Amino acid sequence: MACCVLQITGLIFGGIGMVGTMAATVMPQWRVSAYIDGNIVVFETIWEGLWMDCISQLGIRLQCKFYDSVLGLPPPLEAFRALMCIAIILSIISFLMAIVGVKYTHRTKKDPQGISVFILAAGVAFLLTAIFVLIPVSWTGGSIIHDFYHPEVPKALKRELGAALYVGWVSTALLITAGAMYCSF
Secondary structure (H helix, E strand, O other): OHHHHHHHHHHHHHHHHHHHHHHHHHOOOOEEEOOOOOOOOOOEEEEEOOOEEEEEEOOOEEEEEEOOOOOOOOHHHHHHHHHHHHHHHHHHHHHHHHHHHHHHHHHOOOOHHHHHHHHHHHHHHHHHHHHHHHHHHHHHHHHHHHHHHOOOOOHHHOEEEOHHHHHHHHHHHHHHHHHHHHHOO
16 A cells, blocks of 8 residues: 555656656746846846746836747757756656556556566656756756856846746656655565
């Protein structure tokens, strides 16, 4: 019975991690404009994401623009896009493998070896997905923090950590938990 509860819990964590991975990929709030000094009145907030930039004016009007050229993007951004897209595909595959493993664990007790292959594969895939999400999210967070405290970066170009990074970190934690649960079987 405890085995079934852990499998269902791992499936829930993996599903939430999968949705969080998708959300972090499409959210434009990876880098958010930072306001330094005594500037209290803020008319514009700038968001920079993997796919677009957005400008919010007074919290009323939001204008978003997709990046014009794929070839004009910086190489790290291209790599982060690729890693996050691979993470989405891999999280869907691992979630489906986990569903198959959990479903057939409850149905058949005759071939536990065949079932554990699905569960183990789902666990490894969840862990691999967590790595693919963690790399771009942590790299972006590290570069934002480095630029924020670097004295040669102009104040207008300094950014803060956006909500998508936090979603990515929580998704990574959930995917690691789900992967660890399935690998422990």
